[in-house]
Amino acid sequence: MIRYLTSGESHGEAIVGVVEGVPARLPLTPDDINTHLARRWLGYGRGGRSKIENDKVHIYSGVRFSETLGSPISFRIDNGAYEKDKAGWPEKMAVDGDGAGIEKVTLPRPGHADLAGLQKYEFEDIRPVIDRSSARETAMRVACCSVARRLLNEFGITVGSHVVRIGDVGFDEPEDWVERRNALLRDGGARALYEAADESATRMLDDDMTERCIEHIEDTKKQRDSLGGIYEVVVTGVPPGLGSYVHWDRRLDGQLVQAICSIQAQKAAEVGDGVRNAHRPGSKVHDPIIHGDERDVSTGPYARRRNHAGGIEGGTTNGMPIIVRGYMKPIPTLIKPLDSVDTETDEAQPTRYERSDITSVPAASTVAEATVAYTIANAFLEKYGGDSLPAIRRHWEADEEARTGETNRPDDAG
Ligand SMILES: Cc1cc2nc3c(=O)[nH]c(=O)nc-3n(C[C@H](O)[C@H](O)[C@H](O)COP(=O)(O)O)c2cc1C
Structure with missing residues (x-):
């Protein structure tokens, strides 16, 4: 199983991360990571910080000559x-000293972790x-x-996304x-999905x-307000066969x-048309099974004409694309002040505006x-796991052959 830990404060010197459990012999370069770090800054409505940050990862260990070693990989x-x-x-985030002379923040912002954390x-x-x-x-x-x-890319599995709603419009x-x-x-x-979506602001x-x-x-x-979205x-x-219904x-x-x-x-999150399915009769929801030769986007000998289930039945993948939707609340830092209470003086006070996004959907x-991707990779390793990429590939190919009667060696899908 792959595990990861992140550490770091937003205004500290750096954020660091360690990933453990990655099989050996996986091709990996900083570009594989920096591409997605740059994509994290995409989107209309981002605030001033997007102009300051130019996220680039430094790999310190666990990779040699552009391949993983099976040892923990560390990043900064x-x-x-x-x-x-x-x-x-x-000065404000100094590791040493006693913080003397540094002004305290004592006005918690509604919608943030401020009061609960305090x-x-x-x-x-x-x-x-x-x-x-x-x-x-989230950068780390x-x-x-x-x-x-x-x-996942080594096995032709790709992950993409697109936005379907921002606030009232979508x-x-x-x-x-x-x-x-x-x-x-x-x-x-x-x-192809994420590349098309990346073209849009x-x-x-x-x-x-x-x-x-x-x-x-x-x-x-x-x-002076903010927005969430879907x-x-x-x-x-x-x-098919990642995950399980047994536990x-x-x-x-x-x-x-x-x-x-x-x-x-x-x-909130829903799998497939999870929310809407709750409003409809079963005959309009459950995805009839057809032969794979009639298949649309799927792998294996069986397919579905539609995919309201989002590719998962009984907690297990059924070979159709996995679809999950995420629901984001509006950004909690508003230009418009909200009521709050100063925790030092107990005086009622409006919040003050800081640099922030209007929306980050x-x-x-x-x-x-x-x-x-992390969740799917672990489900994949649970089924096909091995110490190295060649070992995993052997397990996967044997399974593919048994299931489809042929070996599909996908090109690197990116
Ligand atoms: C990619 C991303 C960017 C965000 N940017 C901001 C931001 O600029 N300003 C802000 O107030 N909240 C921002 N948020 C949301 C806060 O981090 C989050 O609402 C806050 O930490 C409280 O956590 P909770 O909403 O899960 O309770 C962002 C969230 C994400 C995922």
Whole structure:
């Protein structure tokens, strides 16, 4: 199993990460990671920090001559804000000293971890809560999970995403986007999907909708407010049989919902048309089984004409693309003040504005790709695991051959 740990504060010197359990002999270069770090900065509506950061990963260990060694891999990403934004972060975030003369933050911001964190850790200063609960941490998550993504790519499994709604503007029903999405999946799997989405300033598959969302973001900015939204993560090339129904914690649907909701500000997730399915009769929901030769986007001898289940039945993949949707709440830092209470004086006070995004749904969708890739990679390793890439490939090829009667050696799917 691949595990990862991240450490680092948003305005500290750097964030660091360690990934353990990666098989040996997996090709890996900093570019495999930096590509996705750059994608995390995509999206209209990002705040000033996007102009400061130029995330690049430094790999310290676990990789030699562009291949993993089977040993833990360690990473560092420097925080541009630490030096560049001239706010005195080296002093404010100093590792040593006693903090004398450093102003405390005592006004908790609604919707942030501020008050809950202050109470939990018995701090007098909210700064440590702000700095660790910040979504800056997702840069390192993307880095760590890009290793899992690289592993999946070796087996033709790709992960992509696109945004379907920002605040009030977006598609209402999956039928409004599935045709366009499935055409991309047929052409080039989930990689074609994310590449098409990356072309749009809001990561949407429709130019008109992109324009309408940009206007909506601009209007919201004028009203000094913020927005959330909905996005979809899709995984293609997934063999049937990942995950399991035999025990609660092996159910892949449960793991995927956790993967999405583990990201800051993601407050709901659904597998397939999960939410809408609850409103409809079974005959319109469950996906009839057909022979694989009639298949659309799937692997193996069986397929489905539709995919309301999102590729998972009984907590186990059924060979159809995996579809998970994430729901992000509006950004909690608002230009418009909200009521709060100073925790030092107990005086009622409005919150003060700091640098912030109006919306980060496009960025969140790329982080969700990463956490989903990590979850799928572990389900894949549970079934086909081995110490090295050649060992895993032997297990996978034997299974593919038994299931399909042929060996499909995919090209590196990217
Ligand atoms: C990619 C990304 C970027 C974010 N950017 C901001 C931001 O600029 N300003 C802000 O107030 N919250 C931002 N958030 C959300 C906060 O990190 C999050 O709401 C906060 O830490 C509280 O956690 P919770 O919403 O899970 O309760 C962002 C979240 C993500 C995933």
